[in-house]
Amino acid sequence: MVLVQGAIVVLMVRYRHRAGRKARYIHGNTRLEVLWTIIPAAILGVLTFSSKQVWTAIRYAPESRPPTIRPAKILVIGQMFKWNIIYPGADGEFGQYLVYAKPTDQWWPDRKRHGGVNGPRDLPADQVEFEIERYNTIENPLGKVYDDPRGKDDDYEDALARAMEVPVNRPVDVYLTSKDVIHSFTLPNFRVKLDTVPGLMGVFTFTPTMMSEQLGPPGYFEIACQELCGQGHFTMQGRMVVISQEQYAAKHEMRGGKADP
Amino acid sequence: MSEPPRLNSIDGPPTGWLKRYIYSTDHKIIAMQFLFVSLLFFALGGLLAMLIRWQLAFPGDANHPVPILGRLMDWPGGLMPPDFYNMVFSMHATIMVFFVIIPLLVNVFGNYLIPLKIGARDMAFEFLNGLSFWAGLPAGAIMLAGFFLPGNAASAGWTSYPPLSAIWQNGREAWPLTPIIINFIAAFLCFGYVCAYGVKLRGKFVTGAVSILLSGVAAWGWVVGVRAVAFDGQSAWFLSLLVLGFVSLLGAINYITTVVKLRCPGMTMFRMPLSVWSLFITAILVLLATPVLGAAMVMNLMDHHRLTGFFSDGGVPLLHQHLFWFYSHPAVYIMILPAMGMVSDILPVFSRKPVFGYRPMVYAMASIAFLGFVVWGHHMFQSGMNPALATTFAISSMFIAVPSGVKVFNWLATMWGGNIRFTVPMCNAIAFVSMFVIGGLSGIFMASTPVDIYITDTYFIVAHIHYVLFGGSMFGVFAAIYYWYPKMFGRMMNDKLGYVHFVLTFITFNCTFFAMHILGIAGFPRRYADYTHFELWAHFKPMNQFISYSAFALALSQIPFIINFIGSWIWGRAAPANPWQANTLEWTDVTSPPPRGNFARIPVVHRGPYEYSSPCVAEDWLPQTRVLVEPASAKG
Numbered sequence A: 001m002v003l004v005q006g007a008i009v010v011l012m013v014r015y016r017h018r019a020g021r022k023a024r025y026i027h028g029n030t031r032l033e034v035l036w037t038i039i040p041a042a043i044l045g046v047l048t049f050s051s052k053q054v055w056t057a058i059r060y061a062p063e064s065r066p067p068t069i070r071p072a073k074i075l076v077i078g079q080m081f082k083w084n085i086i087y088p089g090a091d092g093e094f095g096q097y098l099v100y101a102k103p104t105d106q107w108w109p110d111r112k113r114h115g116g117v118n119g120p121r122d123l124p125a126d127q128v129e130f131e132i133e134r135y136n137t138i139e140n141p142l143g144k145v146y147d148d149p150r151g152k153d154d155d156y157e158d159a160l161a162r163a164m165e166v167p168v169n170r171p172v173d174v175y176l177t178s179k180d181v182i183h184s185f186t187l188p189n190f191r192v193k194l195d196t197v198p199g200l201m202g203v204f205t206f207t208p209t210m211m212s213e214q215l216g217p218p219g220y221f222e223i224a225c226q227e228l229c230g231q232g233h234f235t236m237q238g239r240m241v242v243i244s245q246e247q248y249a250a251k252h253e254m255r256g257g258k259a260d261p
Numbered sequence B: 001m002s003e004p005p006r007l008n009s010i011d012g013p014p015t016g017w018l019k020r021y022i023y024s025t026d027h028k029i030i031a032m033q034f035l036f037v038s039l040l041f042f043a044l045g046g047l048l049a050m051l052i053r054w055q056l057a058f059p060g061d062a063n064h065p066v067p068i069l070g071r072l073m074d075w076p077g078g079l080m081p082p083d084f085y086n087m088v089f090s091m092h093a094t095i096m097v098f099f100v101i102i103p104l105l106v107n108v109f110g111n112y113l114i115p116l117k118i119g120a121r122d123m124a125f126e127f128l129n130g131l132s133f134w135a136g137l138p139a140g141a142i143m144l145a146g147f148f149l150p151g152n153a154a155s156a157g158w159t160s161y162p163p164l165s166a167i168w169q170n171g172r173e174a175w176p177l178t179p180i181i182i183n184f185i186a187a188f189l190c191f192g193y194v195c196a197y198g199v200k201l202r203g204k205f206v207t208g209a210v211s212i213l214l215s216g217v218a219a220w221g222w223v224v225g226v227r228a229v230a231f232d233g234q235s236a237w238f239l240s241l242l243v244l245g246f247v248s249l250l251g252a253i254n255y256i257t258t259v260v261k262l263r264c265p266g267m268t269m270f271r272m273p274l275s276v277w278s279l280f281i282t283a284i285l286v287l288l289a290t291p292v293l294g295a296a297m298v299m300n301l302m303d304h305h306r307l308t309g310f311f312s313d314g315g316v317p318l319l320h321q322h323l324f325w326f327y328s329h330p331a332v333y334i335m336i337l338p339a340m341g342m343v344s345d346i347l348p349v350f351s352r353k354p355v356f357g358y359r360p361m362v363y364a365m366a367s368i369a370f371l372g373f374v375v376w377g378h379h380m381f382q383s384g385m386n387p388a389l390a391t392t393f394a395i396s397s398m399f400i401a402v403p404s405g406v407k408v409f410n411w412l413a414t415m416w417g418g419n420i421r422f423t424v425p426m427c428n429a430i431a432f433v434s435m436f437v438i439g440g441l442s443g444i445f446m447a448s449t450p451v452d453i454y455i456t457d458t459y460f461i462v463a464h465i466h467y468v469l470f471g472g473s474m475f476g477v478f479a480a481i482y483y484w485y486p487k488m489f490g491r492m493m494n495d496k497l498g499y500v501h502f503v504l505t506f507i508t509f510n511c512t513f514f515a516m517h518i519l520g521i522a523g524f525p526r527r528y529a530d531y532t533h534f535e536l537w538a539h540f541k542p543m544n545q546f547i548s549y550s551a552f553a554l555a556l557s558q559i560p561f562i563i564n565f566i567g568s569w570i571w572g573r574a575a576p577a578n579p580w581q582a583n584t585l586e587w588t589d590v591t592s593p594p595p596r597g598n599f600a601r602i603p604v605v606h607r608g609p610y611e612y613s614s615p616c617v618a619e620d621w622l623p624q625t626r627v628l629v630e631p632a633s634a635k636g
């Protein structure tokens, strides 16, 4: 770029208008054209294929890594305007989320008697809307499916807008989806981001190499939303703390039994 | 001047002032109408940009309330609410892209230059050509109506990604009076145009009265329909772009037909000036891409009315992004190719030298246009689409840089060995090349998928787009206006004001947007109304203030241009037919400004458009139409 700008200045000075001089009469040069087509193409080709490997490491890690390495898995659900963090517990698998009660359902998802009846279907017509709204926003804001066996040990109760904790020196698979509109889960310090799309599950991988406490204040990394999601887009700030592997295992991988070795 | 010859459609040369200057089918008048309206929208888009910069310089700062608007809107403390900020940047981008740059390049210069440069008397379909302007007014009016609707104009960004864009901004409240009036006037003018050519009754008075009545009724029906469809800012946005799509299409079929069918004798395809080539290729892009945008807008509208669920409510949000970018990536080239073409015309004129590599330039443009259709996914690397697809799009996006590079090298080689005259248009054209290189190279960063993870949706993108669209397209537009103004208005522009405008714009532009690269590398997010609560970015406030002050200066730098543009029209020195000693038909074969019907006699072309400093003649220019008595091979 500097070269081209330099060339422009040189050309401007060297070939400025002088009286009585005629410009050179050239129409082009095929060899030059071929040259300055092929050289940039070659450079760009190299760039493309070198960047492909980095891309694969970030986006294809869960499929391509050897089964001996056990990643930390975290499910992030974007919501206007906060990040919800869910840990899978001992089995390392998430249950199903974002399935919401409908007026036609026979049972509430958690099989409890909300509004005094078995399911939304049995509610009086004038209460259905209100009760469902209340259930879906207060009782079960993440739309958890309680029947799913994989979700029995999930750590989801405090999910709403809590700080995310990840282990140091261990690959972290972040699974991303959204409750309402598109957000973009961004960790600026780690150079990773991915949109959270309602109805889609995305995943990327990164490996923190230092604990937050070693880094000193403020003691956490910031999470930002970088896809416009409405009025409070800029307030969608989260926190991520890197803790030791032992701490992480104790806090997030013991629920519902012993963690796999 | 004798009476201009009969045109090839409608019914002979018009007589009344209405059909001469307002409802004209003359391509030159239509071009100027587009020019004035686009420049007005440019001012509006610029003011919105000032609001953005004010907010980012003083986010939540009670000592710096927003001037005028803060009091007018009765905001608490005069501070801009975040949803209003979202609306401001969404509308800034929308207006600049769809109502300024595309019309300026495609409609203004496409209309003005194509017939003159290929030796045609007018466009192939004159009535449609006029209609494309008058149908543009209702599109603009619907977009403007958004500002007056309860719940603000569209606020989901210029890309309007659902599900966010599917959210209603108000509860389908009734329209206030202002947007109704604006839309009625715009529709009335549009239907008036159709009536002016469609209604033929006995007697002038009867025809006029019936036309007014018909237009009024039609306009009323139009407003009722628009109100039903566009109940909030976002639906107005969708509807406006749908209508605008028809404007683009009407223009595009006209340009393609004109270039293919109406070239004068001797004007082979490879003797056309590069600006005509670029506009021709652009028209093909418009023709192929715009229907997809139209389809996306219809689907979005139906979603917005809760009739369907294509994108939201259980639909696939990514589908909108695919459709939108399938149009909007080619649109990037719609917004830059004509500027490239016009710069390719201006550089040889003032270097007094043939353009370097004419055919490679044409092939480069054609391959940019082709590749432009297979790279849209680079806007979606981080969107959650299949990562394998991202790799595919990364490859095609990387290679689109190759033909762009070829063009840059050819421009430099055109200047090499030349005899450069630093006129105002030439300065702007060189600035175009220089800024385009910066904008183009920063684009390569984004084409690289892993780098894009970090920089996407940061200010790096904002810097890139402004280097391409302001540094590129707008400098191209300025160059073109300075260059063709004498032809359009028959007056010379003031050189001193021109240089002042150029130097100030160039400096303040770079101060404003180069700094944004640095913000972007720090990950500074775009579309944030406030960043001071982030540990990471709070300390960029002084930097943002510097950018804002530069942006205010950039806006003020346009004042000399406005004075020059209006002043030269009134007081400018009368322009000779060919003030730049150029070779192409619009300079050599018609007066400034050209009469209706352009050429008294259809010219005959003997050579390419860039024969400067030819050894065959003593002067350093050789018009396309000049007949050489000696054989061309002899030394002159």
Ligand SMILES: [Cu+2]
Binding pocket: A078, A081, A182, A183, A184, A225, A226, A227, A228, A229, A233, A236
């Ligand atoms: Cu968000």
Ligand SMILES: [Cu+2]
Binding pocket: B328, B329, B332, B375, B376, B378, B379
């Ligand atoms: Cu693109």
